[in-house]
Amino acid sequence: MTRFLATRALQSALVLAVMSFAVYGLMGLMPGDPIDLMIAADPKLTPEDANRLRALHGLNRPILARYADWLWLALQGDFGYSRLMSRPVPDAIGPALLNTLKLMGAAFALALLIGLPAGMLAGARPRSRLDYAVNALAFAGISIPSFWLGILLIIVFAVLLGVLPAGGVAIGGGGWTETLRHLALPVATLAVAGIAGQARYMRAAMAETLRQDYIRTARAKGAGETRVVLGHALRNALIPVATVIALDFGALFSGALVTETIFAYPGMGRLIYDAVMGNDFNLALVALLFATLITLVANLLADVTYVALDPRVSFEERDA
Amino acid sequence: MPTNAYGNIPVSSRINRLGAFYPLLTARWLGLGRVWARFRTSGTTPVLLPRDRAGHGPAVGREAVGATIKTMPFSLARVLAGLLALAPVFALPLAKPAEAKDELVIGMTQFPATFHPSIDSMLAKTYVLSMARRPLTMHDARWELGCMICVSLPTIENGGAVPETIPDGKKGVAVTFTFRPGLKWGDGTPLTSRDVAFTLEVGRHPQTGVSNQEFYRSLYKVDAKSDDTFTLHFDKLTFDYNAVNDMGLLPVHLEEKPFRADPAAYKNRTLYDTDTANPGLYYGPYRIAEVTAGSHVVLVPNDTWPGAKPRFKRVVVRVIENTAALEANLLSGAIDMIAGELGLTVDQAVAFAKRHGERFNVIFKPSLVYEHLEPNLENPILRDKRVRQALLHALDRETIVQQLFAGHQPVAHTGVNPLDWIHNPEVRKYPYDPKRAAALLDEAGWSVMRGGFRHNAKGERLSFELATTAGNRTREAVQQVLQSQWRAVGADARIKNQPARVFFGETVRKRTFPGFAMFAWYSAPENVPRTILHSSHIPTEANNFAGQNYTGYANPEMDRLIDAIEVELNREKRRALWKRFQDIYAEDLPSLPLFFRADAFVLPKWLAGVEPTGHQGVSTLWIENWRVQK
Numbered sequence: 001m002t003r004f005l006a007t008r009a010l011q012s013a014l015v016l017a018v019m020s021f022a023v024y025g026l027m028g029l030m031p032g033d034p035i036d037l038m039i040a041a042d043p044k045l046t047p048e049d050a051n052r053l054r055a056l057h058g059l060n061r062p063i064l065a066r067y068a069d070w071l072w073l074a075l076q077g078d079f080g081y082s083r084l085m086s087r088p089v090p091d092a093i094g095p096a097l098l099n100t101l102k103l104m105g106a107a108f109a110l111a112l113l114i115g116l117p118a119g120m121l122a123g124a125r126p127r128s129r130l131d132y133a134v135n136a137l138a139f140a141g142i143s144i145p146s147f148w149l150g151i152l153l154i155i156v157f158a159v160l161l162g163v164l165p166a167g168g169v170a171i172g173g174g175g176w177t178e179t180l181r182h183l184a185l186p187v188a189t190l191a192v193a194g195i196a197g198q199a200r201y202m203r204a205a206m207a208e209t210l211r212q213d214y215i216r217t218a219r220a221k222g223a224g225e226t227r228v229v230l231g232h233a234l235r236n237a238l239i240p241v242a243t244v245i246a247l248d249f250g251a252l253f254s255g256a257l258v259t260e261t262i263f264a265y266p267g268m269g270r271l272i273y274d275a276v277m278g279n280d281f282n283l284a285l286v287a288l289l290f291a292t293l294i295t296l297v298a299n300l301l302a303d304v305t306y307v308a309l310d311p312r313v314s315f316e317e318r319d320a
Numbered sequence: 321m322p323t324n325a326y327g328n329i330p331v332s333s334r335i336n337r338l339g340a341f342y343p344l345l346t347a348r349w350l351g352l353g354r355v356w357a358r359f360r361t362s363g364t365t366p367v368l369l370p371r372d373r374a375g376h377g378p379a380v381g382r383e384a385v386g387a388t389i390k391t392m393p394f395s396l397a398r399v400l401a402g403l404l405a406l407a408p409v410f411a412l413p414l415a416k417p418a419e420a421k422d423e424l425v426i427g428m429t430q431f432p433a434t435f436h437p438s439i440d441s442m443l444a445k446t447y448v449l450s451m452a453r454r455p456l457t458m459h460d461a462r463w464e465l466g467c468m469i470c471v472s473l474p475t476i477e478n479g480g481a482v483p484e485t486i487p488d489g490k491k492g493v494a495v496t497f498t499f500r501p502g503l504k505w506g507d508g509t510p511l512t513s514r515d516v517a518f519t520l521e522v523g524r525h526p527q528t529g530v531s532n533q534e535f536y537r538s539l540y541k542v543d544a545k546s547d548d549t550f551t552l553h554f555d556k557l558t559f560d561y562n563a564v565n566d567m568g569l570l571p572v573h574l575e576e577k578p579f580r581a582d583p584a585a586y587k588n589r590t591l592y593d594t595d596t597a598n599p600g601l602y603y604g605p606y607r608i609a610e611v612t613a614g615s616h617v618v619l620v621p622n623d624t625w626p627g628a629k630p631r632f633k634r635v636v637v638r639v640i641e642n643t644a645a646l647e648a649n650l651l652s653g654a655i656d657m658i659a660g661e662l663g664l665t666v667d668q669a670v671a672f673a674k675r676h677g678e679r680f681n682v683i684f685k686p687s688l689v690y691e692h693l694e695p696n697l698e699n700p701i702l703r704d705k706r707v708r709q710a711l712l713h714a715l716d717r718e719t720i721v722q723q724l725f726a727g728h729q730p731v732a733h734t735g736v737n738p739l740d741w742i743h744n745p746e747v748r749k750y751p752y753d754p755k756r757a758a759a760l761l762d763e764a765g766w767s768v769m770r771g772g773f774r775h776n777a778k779g780e781r782l783s784f785e786l787a788t789t790a791g792n793r794t795r796e797a798v799q800q801v802l803q804s805q806w807r808a809v810g811a812d813a814r815i816k817n818q819p820a821r822v823f824f825g826e827t828v829r830k831r832t833f834p835g836f837a838m839f840a841w842y843s844a845p846e847n848v849p850r851t852i853l854h855s856s857h858i859p860t861e862a863n864n865f866a867g868q869n870y871t872g873y874a875n876p877e878m879d880r881l882i883d884a885i886e887v888e889l890n891r892e893k894r895r896a897l898w899k900r901f902q903d904i905y906a907e908d909l910p911s912l913p914l915f916f917r918a919d920a921f922v923l924p925k926w927l928a929g930v931e932p933t934g935h936q937g938v939s940t941l942w943i944e945n946w947r948v949q950k
Binding site for chain 2: 032086088092159171
C-alpha cells in the first residue's frame with residue numbers, strides 16, 4: 001500500500017511538472033501578449049508605454065526564463081499575482097473554487113442520488129416499462145445541450161414564473177435560502193446530464209452483473225429479488241461505475257464553463273477561460289494545475305475504491 | 321435588388337446571436353401548451369416556434385401561464401402547479417427591488433480587472449468608477465468640454481491658462497484649476513492639491529503599472545496654490561490644453577503608504593484592489609460598498625459628495641457576459657437596465673426592441689467607434705487609390721446599415737463623426753454606384769472580365785483577402801455583404817477570419833494581413849489620429865512593431881496637417897485644417913469607412929435622466945440625474 005501510494009505520488013508530481021511546462025509553453029505560443037490586449041482597448045497607448053509595460057511585467061524576457069522564475073517561486077509557495085483579478089492567485093481562485101464546489105457538488109450529489117437508483121432499478125428490470133422510461137429520459141438528458149436547457153430553465157422559472165433568479169450569486173452573500181435559490185437553475189441544468197449519465201452507466205453495469213452465474217446461483221438458493229440485487233449484484237455493479245464517478249469527481253473542481261456563462265456564475269470554468277483568453281499566465285497555470293491535481297487524486301481514489309469493492313484486486317498485485 | 325442582401329434568408333434570423341434558439345428568449349413567443357400539444361401529436365422532438373407568425377402572441381405574465389397549464393396533461397400540469405404553489409416562498413425577495421425602486425440594477429457584459437483609476441484602461445472600470453469619482457473635466461452629452469469637479473474651465477482667454485516657456489525652451493502652458501467647494505473623500509478627508517501632486521508622482525513613476533503615461537509625461541509639474549487651487553504645467557501647448565479628462569485622482573492619505581513602501585509592488589498593493597470598499601477611495605455621488613469578483617459591484621450613496629444627491633439608495637452592477645442571458649435577466653426583472661456602453665450590440669437591441677419595445681425604452685446613440693476596412697497599402701492592388709475608391713463605390717453602405725442595424729448606425733464618410741464640431745458635411749462621399757466603380761476599375765487596368773472576375777493585362781485576378789475577428793457575428797454578417805457586393809463588380813474578396821487575439825495580437829499589429837482588415841477604432845471628440853495616420857507610426861520590425869498606422873499610409877501633407885492641428889489654438893483656423901484633413905482622407909482613402917457604431921441603451925420605462933454621450937465620457941458620469949419617472 002505504501003509503495004503503491006509513493007509511486008503514485010511520484011507519478012503525479014511528474015505529470016504536474018510536465019503539465020505546468022506544457023501549459024506555460026502553450027500560452028506563450030499564443031499570438032499577442034497582455035499589452036497587445038491593452039493596446040486594442042486603448043489606441044492612445046504609445047509604443048513607449050507598451051515597451052515599458054512589457055518590461056514591467058517581464059514579457060520582454062524569453063518564455064523559458066519566465067517559466068523558470070515562476071517554477072522557482074511556486075516551489076516556495078508563491079504562486080504570483082493575477083493580472084486580471086488584481087489579487088494574489090490563491091485569493092483569486094479561492095472564491096471561484098468555493099462557488100464551483102457548491103454548484104458542481106450539488107449537481108454531482110443529485111446525479112448520484114437520482115441517477116444511480118434509477119439506473120439500478122432499470123438494470124434490474126430490463127425491457128420493462130420502467131427500463132424504457134429511464135432509458136428514454138437518460139438519452140434525452142444526455143442529448144440536451146446545457147446552453148439550451150439553461151436558457152429554457154431561465155425562461156420558464158425566471159422570466160415566465162418569476163420564482164427563481166436568472167443567475168448570478170446573492171448580493172451581500174445572502175442567507176442559505178438566497179444561496180439555494182441562486183443555485184437552483186444552474187444545478188438543475190448540470191444535474192440533468194449528470195443524472196442521465198449515471199443512470200446509463202449504472203443500468204448497463206447492473207444488467208451485466210445480473211447475467212453472471214453467481215446471481216443465478218443466488219436465485220436458485222431462493223434469495224429474493226431485492227436481496228439478489230442489493231446484496232449480491234450491487235457491489236459488483238458499482239465497480240465500473242466507480243471509475244466514472246471518480247473521474248466526474250475531478251470535474252467538480254474545474255467548473256462548467258457553458259453553464260457558468262449562461263447563469264453568470266463566477267466559478268472555476270469562467271475563471272480558467274478568462275485567464276487563458278486574457279493571457280493571465282499565473283492564474284491560468286495554477287487553476288489548470290489544480291484541476292489536474294484533483295483529477296490525479298480522483299484517479300487514485302478510483303483505484304482505492306476498486307480494491308475496496310473487489311476483493312480480487314489488491315495493492316500488492318498492482319505493485320507486482 | 322432583393323429585399324435583403326443575403327438572398328432568401330431573412331436578415332433578422334442571420335443576426336440572431338443564438339440562431340434558431342433565439343426565439344426562446346421571447347416570453348411572448350413561448351407557448352408551452354402548444355409545444356406540448358405538438359409533441360403529443362407528432363411524436364417527434366418538439367420544435368419551439370413562435371405561437372403566431374402573424375405576430376399575435378399570447379398574453380404575457382402569470383395569467384398566460386395559468387391558462388397554458390390547462391392544455392397540458394395532468395401530470396405536467398401538477399408539476400407546474402406545484403411550482404406555482406411554491407412561488408410565493410421563492411418570489412418574495414425577487415419582487416422587492418422592483419417594487420421599492422430605490423435600487424437600480426444595471427447589467428453589463430464585462431467585469432473590471434482592477435479598480436485603480438490609472439492602472440489599465442477598461443471600459444467596465446470606467447463605467448463603475450464614474451459613479452464613485454469624477455475627472456476634473458469632461459465633454460458632456462453635447463460634446464462640449466466642461467468642468468466636473470472644478471469651479472470653472474480655465475482658458476487662455478479668461479486667464480486661467482497661461483502659455484509659458486518650459487525649461488528646455490519649448491512652448492508649454494500653465495493651467496490653473498480650483499476644486500469645487502466641499503469636495504471630500506468618502507472618509508471625510510478633504511480633496512486637496514496634495515492629492516493632485518501625489519497622483520502626478522504615481523502617474524509618472526515608471527514602475528507603478530500606470531498604463532498610459534502620455535498625459536503624465538506631458539504634465540511635468542503641479543504647483544499647489546492652496547488646498548483647493550493648483551496649477552498644472554504641461555510641456556506642450558496643444559488645442560486641448562485644458563482637457564484633463566484622464567487624470568484619476570488618488571487619495572494621498574491612503575495610497576501613499578503602499579506606494580512609498582515599494583513603487584514596483586504598488587500595482588499589487590493599491591487599496592483600490594486590496595480594500596476596494598474603503599470609503600476613503602471615492603469622492604463621487606456613490607462609493608463602492610461590495611465587490612464580488614466576476615459577479616457584481618454594489619454602490620451606495622457617498623454622504624460626503626457635495627453635489628446633487630443621487631436618487632437611488634443602492635446601485636448594483638451585475639456582470640453577465642452572455643448577451644442572451646443578459647436579455648433573460650432583464651425580462652425576468654433580475655436587472656433593471658442594460659448599459660449601452662457594455663451591453664447588447666445594435667442588431668441584438670433592434671431585435672429586442674421589436675419584441676419588447678412596449679416594456680422598455682431602447683435608445684440608440686451613435687458613438688465615436690469607427691468601423692472601417694484597413695487596406696495593407698503594400699498590396700499592389702490596394703495601393704492604387706482608384707481601386708480603393710472603386711471598391712467603396714461598389715458598397716451599398718446605406719442598405720447595409722438599414723438592413724442590419726435598422727438605420728441606427730450612420731454611414732461614415734471619413735473617420736470624423738458627424739456629431740463632432742470639426743466634421744465637414746461637404747466632404748467627398750462615395751455613394752453606391754456600381755457603374756462608377758466599374759469605370760474606376762477599368763481605368764486602373766482591371767478591365768478584362770473572365771469567369772465573373774476582373775483581371776488585368778497580365779492576367780492577374782482582382783483578388784484580395786478580407787479579414788476580421790472570427791466569432792463576431794455582426795462583423796461576419798457585414799463581411800458577407802461586402803463580399804457579395806464586390807463580387808457584383810468583379811472583385812474577389814476572400815474571407816479569412818481569425819480569433820480576436822490572433823487578429824489584433826499578431827496579424828494587424830505586425831501588418832501581416834495581405835488585403836483588408838476590418839475592425840473599429842475608438843476615439844474622442846476632436847481626436848487627432850496621430851498614431852493611426854502619421855507616417856512616423858507605421859509598425860515595422862525595425863521599430864519593434866510600434867505604432868498603429870497599420871495600413872502603412874504615408875502622406876507628407878497629412879503629416880504636416882496632424883502636426884499643425886495639434887498646436888493650433890484658434891478654433892476657426894483649426895476647423896480649416898480639419899476640413900483639409902478630411903478632404904485628403906476622403907480622396908486618399910487610407911481606410912475605407914463603413915459606419916459609426918451606436919450604443920444601445922435598454923432602459924426601463926420608469927427610469928429618466930440617463931443621457932448617452934456617444935463618446936468616452938460614459939453615462940454614469942451624470943448618475944445623480946438618474947431618477948424614477950413619476
